[in-house]
Amino acid sequence: MADLTIRNLKKSFEDIDIIKGIDLDIKDHEFVVFVGPSGCGKSTLLRLIAGLEEVSSGTIHLDDRDITDVAPAKRDLAMVFQTYALYPHMTVRKNMSFALELAGADKAEINRKVDEAAQILELGHLLDRKPKALSGGQRQRVAIGRSIVRHPKIFLFDEPLSNLDAALRVQMRLELARLHHELKATMIYVTHDQVEAMTLADKVVVLNGGHIEQVGSPLELYHHPVNAFVAGFIGTPKMAFLKGKVEKADRAGVTVKLDCGPEYQLPLDGSRLKAGESVTFGMRPEHIEVTAADASPFKVTLDVTEHLGADTFCYVKAQNGETLTVRAGGDYAGRFGEQVGLTPDLAHCHLFDEKGRAVPKPGAPAKAA
Amino acid sequence: MSISTVQDGVSAVSAPGPTTVKADRQLHNRVGLLTVSPSVLALLVWMIVPLAMTIYFSLIRYNLLYPGDNEFVGLENYYFFLTDEGFVHGALNTLWLVGATLLISVVAGVLIAVLVDTPFWGRGIVRVMLISPFFIMPTVSALVWKNLLLHPVSGVFAAVWNFFGATPVDWFAEYPLQAIILIVSWQWVPFAVLLLMTAMQSLDQEQKEAARLDGAGPIAIFWHITLPHLTRPIAVVVMIETIFLLSIFAEIFTTTGGGPGYETTNLAYLIYSQALLQFDVGMASAGGLVAVVIANIAAFILIRMIGKNLTEKA
Numbered sequence: 001m002a003d004l005t006i007r008n009l010k011k012s013f014e015d016i017d018i019i020k021g022i023d024l025d026i027k028d029h030e031f032v033v034f035v036g037p038s039g040c041g042k043s044t045l046l047r048l049i050a051g052l053e054e055v056s057s058g059t060i061h062l063d064d065r066d067i068t069d070v071a072p073a074k075r076d077l078a079m080v081f082q083t084y085a086l087y088p089h090m091t092v093r094k095n096m097s098f099a100l101e102l103a104g105a106d107k108a109e110i111n112r113k114v115d116e117a118a119q120i121l122e123l124g125h126l127l128d129r130k131p132k133a134l135s136g137g138q139r140q141r142v143a144i145g146r147s148i149v150r151h152p153k154i155f156l157f158d159e160p161l162s163n164l165d166a167a168l169r170v171q172m173r174l175e176l177a178r179l180h181h182e183l184k185a186t187m188i189y190v191t192h193d194q195v196e197a198m199t200l201a202d203k204v205v206v207l208n209g210g211h212i213e214q215v216g217s218p219l220e221l222y223h224h225p226v227n228a229f230v231a232g233f234i235g236t237p238k239m240a241f242l243k244g245k246v247e248k249a250d251r252a253g254v255t256v257k258l259d260c261g262p263e264y265q266l267p268l269d270g271s272r273l274k275a276g277e278s279v280t281f282g283m284r285p286e287h288i289e290v291t292a293a294d295a296s297p298f299k300v301t302l303d304v305t306e307h308l309g310a311d312t313f314c315y316v317k318a319q320n321g322e323t324l325t326v327r328a329g330g331d332y333a334g335r336f337g338e339q340v341g342l343t344p345d346l347a348h349c350h351l352f353d354e355k356g357r358a359v360p361k362p363g364a365p366a367k368a369a
Numbered sequence: 370m371s372i373s374t375v376q377d378g379v380s381a382v383s384a385p386g387p388t389t390v391k392a393d394r395q396l397h398n399r400v401g402l403l404t405v406s407p408s409v410l411a412l413l414v415w416m417i418v419p420l421a422m423t424i425y426f427s428l429i430r431y432n433l434l435y436p437g438d439n440e441f442v443g444l445e446n447y448y449f450f451l452t453d454e455g456f457v458h459g460a461l462n463t464l465w466l467v468g469a470t471l472l473i474s475v476v477a478g479v480l481i482a483v484l485v486d487t488p489f490w491g492r493g494i495v496r497v498m499l500i501s502p503f504f505i506m507p508t509v510s511a512l513v514w515k516n517l518l519l520h521p522v523s524g525v526f527a528a529v530w531n532f533f534g535a536t537p538v539d540w541f542a543e544y545p546l547q548a549i550i551l552i553v554s555w556q557w558v559p560f561a562v563l564l565l566m567t568a569m570q571s572l573d574q575e576q577k578e579a580a581r582l583d584g585a586g587p588i589a590i591f592w593h594i595t596l597p598h599l600t601r602p603i604a605v606v607v608m609i610e611t612i613f614l615l616s617i618f619a620e621i622f623t624t625t626g627g628g629p630g631y632e633t634t635n636l637a638y639l640i641y642s643q644a645l646l647q648f649d650v651g652m653a654s655a656g657g658l659v660a661v662v663i664a665n666i667a668a669f670i671l672i673r674m675i676g677k678n679l680t681e682k683a
Contacts, residue, residue, distance in 0.1 A: 052578050073584035085575035089597040098593070099583035146583075 002153035009058035020210035036207035078147030240324030249273035260318035296341030426654035433648035446655035458631035478561025507619035568602035
């Protein structure tokens, strides 16, 4: 079992609040990803869980044990660092067995556990090398191996892939997913890369400014962001935000007049909105269709187009100067400065009130409240 | 350099390939050789002339008290220097002085460097003060130690001894070599601290954190993480200090003058006394060359022992 329960956790460094009260439950076998912009406190939160920083207030429980003030080594956790933090003067085998030796395990058992971990990670032929003779990906695997031998209840990862090149990152991402499956382990993973968050996580925790903005599965965050921050953070390219005013709102739908021209009827529960209220209209690049200029009331000017092969991302400018990104087909050939029309898929569009909270879809759980 | 140029020339002739590139490189090498040679020559002369003169002096009878009596005596000077009563003392004292000071400065240096690595109020000032003895002239510090600290009547140590009712120790009479080692260590510990302190700053904090998570306490972290990290700077400290400690002179000259007897005479001081107290330049030159040989042996052993540690890539 490895259920982690965090209650009202706060951390401040010399009067600066980094973590401002966090409640979080992590269930056994879950792969939880903390994601957020730099400085949001995600690494600090992980370090608090690891015990590398002292908690200012609040509690952390692992299963039924209060580990808030327990020494890091006694928490039954293992951590993989961003820089791997391998011991440079020790061989791979020694690196992996260090914790067990300190704990006074007997030699045969240490060897068995190290060999087992080396086999899982395909490190068998590297055991006698020193870290400097390894490639980035191999060092990463050794760092993970060092955690595995300890059979911890929870694995902690602090941006483990950010020092690898793009191709290796994809490969290691897959290996981590495989490892999670094989070890049936509970993992907490910190990253600023939302692609890693989306692909690896069972549960994503979006942090911003020391708060949790939203907790949910990747698709939940994608389809039902509770506020404009989460909506803008999850998904690449970023969701486009356009300013507008509510024309008419009731339980069955909302009519919005955008500042850049068009007026849309959205299938949202507008019972909390009033006519005349300023709102932000959000739509993802993949939910917009590019049409001829006269086929749509929403007319924009093409700026730069990026051809990625499968897709083309068009950066367009609305008549009032607002910019947004649109995904078109791979063969789309738009010219710079060309006038085109846009047709959003209204079923997938989002509306955020003045405070940035999402206007709920009918039937969707109203988490924003 | 010249060998590689010749080889390049040969291959340039024999290879039918892109000769222009080879020729280009050959020209490049020659220009390099040409521009570098004046400084190399100057250094060579700088080194060769004194060495040649010393060798020449060591082979003739050359005593300042008997000018003009400069006949060739072969290796007689060497024989007399090596069989001189002072030589064995000088060699052993040199060994003691270097060994003890190295041990003290490395051990104390490591401990102090680790200690001042943890943040505390006023750390900057403490660091500067720790390093400052290194910037005091050897003569001055030796005099300060002799007259203000170790003096059996007016010294600070004597005052402390008196305070506790003990009889003050006459350091330079009773423990002369130890007193010199104390003074020299006081000067060279700061050097070790300086080097090791900066090395501590490059220790990866995440490694320490990883070790903490692995269950290592402060002592285990020191043995398994900090000390291995410091092996290279320690090697540097040992090499550099050995070179300087072999030629300690001012501290001995200002305090004990090599005595009592030969008790604080090291090789450098012995050579000085041969040349300028006994006016035997020939024998002093022979001693100087013996010292050069000894220093080279020490350097060779050190480089074999430690140099590998330095050239290895991080």
